[in-house]
Amino acid sequence: MKIRESFASRLFDICNMLLMIVLMIVMVYPMVYVFSASISNNALVASGDVLLWPKDITPVAYEQLIYNPDLWISYWNTIRYTVVHVVLTLLVTSAMAYPLSKKWLPGRRPILLLAAFTLLFSGGMIPTFLIVQKLGMLNTIWAIVLPTLISTWYLFIMRTFFEALPEELEDAATIDGCGSFQVLLRIVLPLSMPVMATIGLFSAVNQWNAFFDALIYLNDRSLYPLQIMLRNILIAGTNVQGEGDLTHLETLKYAMIIIATLPILCVYPFIQKYFVQGTMIGGIKG
Template sequence: MKIKESWGSKLFDAFNVLLMLLLVVVMLYPMVYVFSASISDNAMVSSGRVLLWPKAVTLEAYGRIVANPDVWISYWNTIRYTVVHTALTLIATAAMAYPLAKKWLPGRRAVLLMAAFTLLFSGGLIPTFLVVQKLGLLNSIWAIVLPSLISTWHLFIMRTFFEALPEELEDAATIDGCGSVQVLLRIVMPLSLPVLASIALFTAVGQWNAFFDALIYLKDKSMYPLQIMLRNILIAGSNVQGEGDLDFVVTLKYAMIMIATLPILCVYPFIQKYFVQGSMIGGIKG
């Protein structure tokens, strides 16, 4: 028997649809505008005549960026920083979260309290810089990767996820002769793809967009990530070729934003299916 919906229910559904459509427009318009501005004539963009669709289409901005070897060097730096940081973060976070998920671990509560303490207080910029300097990590990839290797928030999410896994699976693997490391690698990690994908996405996006650590720890321009070049264009007002063509820098800004954003936009759809599941399970269960 078909249940007749009330006018209030229909009105509520219509309001939700309109609200979602409005949010979609609000989120998509900046991306559409940036793309349109990046392929439009610089004079059209500077005069404010490009509102949604491109005008006087030209690929000159992309041509200048692609022809610049510094862009590809910085692109490669960003890729390797992101890949190494994400991989090591997953390994280190899982290695720390798994034993902390066991209630029989001696000193478990003290370790968790010390980890939670870092959510409220940190050493600060200067002490962190001095530690990196004393360790001899300046002007290297490890200065970008190691200081932010483990996030306390990600650690708690993964620990809570591990606690929710059935203990019978680990007991069965232990009876079959697996050690703790084998249980983690062969049983726990394959069952934890949702939370691993969520943390990997958070870490990769954060590292891809990071530029402040590079400004502090890197001196060699050949090691600069892509975001430093984007910052120079957006803030310092310099163009990619360094020719002082300030009139053309407006279009270069938008073209550089598109190039810097495109990889994350391509990766996200493949991870999105794990995103909500991993965040919700890791943040609620336990």
């Protein structure tokens, strides 16, 4: 028997649909505008004539960026910083979250309280800089990767996920002769792909967009990530060729934004199913 929907239910569905359409337009419009501005005439962009669709299409901004060697150096730096950071973050966070998910672990509660303390308080920028300096990590990849290696929020999400896994699987693996490290690698991590993909995506996006650490820890231009180059164009008004020619500065800004965000936009659809599942499961228990 077909259930007849009430007027209030239909009205709610219509309002919900309209709200989703408005939100979609709000999110899609900036992306369309940035792309249109990046391939439009610089004078039209600067004068505000480009509102949605491109006008007087020209690829000159992309040509200037593509033939600039600094772009590819910064691209490579950003890629290796992101890959190393994500891999180490997943390894170290899982290695710490797995034992903390066991209630029989001695000192588990004090360790969790100390970890939660870092959510509210931190050592500060200057002490962190001094530590990085004393360890000799300035102008190295480790100055970018190590200070933000472990996020307490990610640690708690992964710990909660591990607690929800059936203990019978681990007991069976232990009976078969697996140690704790083998159980983590062979049983727990393969079953934790949703939360691993979620934390990996968050870490990758944060590291890809990070520029402040590079700004204070790196002095060598050959080590600058992509976001420093983007910052120089967007904020400092620096021409990518360093010759003070600002003829195509407006279109360069938008072209650089497209180039900097395109990889993340391309990666997200492939791990979206893990992302949604991992976010939901990670919030089951506190």
